[in-house]
Amino acid sequence: MSISTALPEQAPLGRRIKRFMSDYPLVPLLILLILLVLVLQMLSPGIVNQRWIANTVKFAIPLALLAGCQTMTMLTGGIDLSVGTAATMAAFIVATQAVDNPAPVAMMIALIPAMIIGFANGIGVGVFRVHPLIMTLGTSLIGVGCLQVYQRTVIASGAKVPDFLIWLGTGVTGGFPNALLLFIPIAALLIFIQKRTGFGRLLYAIGDNERATRLAGVKYWQVILALYMFSSILAGIMGLLYMGLIRAPSLSLAEPLVLPSVAAAVIGGTSIFGGRGSYTGTIVGALILTVLTTLLTILQMPEGARRILFGAIILLVTAAYLRIIEDR
């Protein structure tokens, strides 16, 4: 209740603002992002400079990539919880394989498990019609187990992160993080797929009304299989990038980003029930979450209070945003 009254919606002017915002759902998100940055600047003056921005973008990119997987799968009314495992496997394998193999070969090998996970997800969801939440949870359990077994076979050989990945993950050229070289094409591709291709339209159609889409002659399982394989490979690529950023292989590298990636997609206006959303919103959502994390770190509260605030803000933002774009 209090959420809707807090928004500017008195008088015709308020309604006009609201109409404008619901027509351009990106605007309120950007306003929130700018507000957060302003608050940050007020709390610790001088923190917002070029280096800070580059750093924030650097840490927002992996989150945005994972949230991209969520956005794509959520469009069909699904969700992909195995992205954390796919990314972690890719990261861990590239670090251990790079010891003996040249970097490109190691990266290729690292993406294979991600493809297998995506294939299994696609078959389970598309052909056997298992609920995506369960299917991806199951494959991620299997993946974690396989990774642990794999770890014991390579424990003696040590790990080495390819220089190229470190350059891509941590490097900054002329004030811009190198990771943008990877992220911008991927983001453009995702947006292009969603807005301009038949495949993208099928995703929205399935999320909107699966039955009608199938009756219209769409091969449901083919679309779903392609979607989940795409999502897993994207997660694998994110794992490679994240490895370059963190530079310390671990068996739970990307797991802590899974739930925030769902949050980023939802804050960005993607409906978890399918049929609505876009990747541009998700990118802003990922930026908002990253800035929020910095903000909460700077406040120097106890860890517990920080988590409480984080949860509360996710909820508040989502609720307010849903009201803006839904109540017409």
Place this chain on the structure above:
Amino acid sequence: MMRLLRQQGWVVGLLALLVVLLIVAKLIQPSYGAGDFGSLVRAVLPYAFAVAAQTVVVIAGGIDLSVAAMMALTSVTAAALMAGASEEFALLVVPFVLLMGFALGALNGILIVVSRVPDIVVTLATLFMLQGAALLVLNAPGGGSAEWLRNLIVGTVPIPVLPDTIAAFFPKALLLLVVLLCVVWIPLKRSRLGLSIYAIGSNQLAAFRSGVPVARTKILAYAFGGLFGAMGGLSLTMSTGIGAPIPGPYLMASVAAVVLGGVVLGGGKGGLLGPIIAVFVLRLARTILTLLAIDPNVTAIVEGTILVAVVMFGAFIAMRSRSR
């Protein structure tokens, strides 16, 4: 009628699977006996309550991602309150913690109803909040537990008419689990509220149009989920004697067992018995793999494969019967 039969068929099948697994365990390790069964039940206890919490919510058409965090919070609260306190004081702590779980569960429901945000996102947010609150209560594992509370799940139930060898197969933990679940679940399922929970899970709009108070039912469903979560938290404190603020692996396990137990994600179908048997099956499978001296890491792979295979099989059967 047909559907009812199929539903019960699933539970019977699970029960048969459980018996088969028990026989397998006995075959692998001839000394597998009452003591091992007792420790199995003690290990299952927190999982079973987590599954019960998830079941109520899933039947009502929701999903509760915050269940493990709820258990962590209630567990540390109980441990922190009981640390150094008298045995009698613990008598007050238990109802307080249960009430807290009920209230926090209701809060989950209220947030979902008021904010109109999907369940999965709201409980994701409350997952962070409950986790944070648990860290505020206890920064590191610690606290204590009353002696009588810990003794509740140690040992076996003395049944005078039965010989000791058979009575040994009735651990106190099993009795506690069965009593607590029955005391809450059976009256709930028989009541008007229980019917409403199934109704809103099955078709929210239809339920609303037939005069079911959807918002109130949803809030109460989450509240009962919170109550079971609090029981799970208490059982954690009981078995370890302390409280740990970091949530255990109960979220994944609860969702897995709920689905394995024949409760449909999306709501409206299934009962509590199936998921509870399913959680025993999953734990027992893990014990058997340990008995076989299989690398514990491979155990995770096998568990995941069982989950995926069973779910695929279930979906396949559902598909066959639908097309017929």
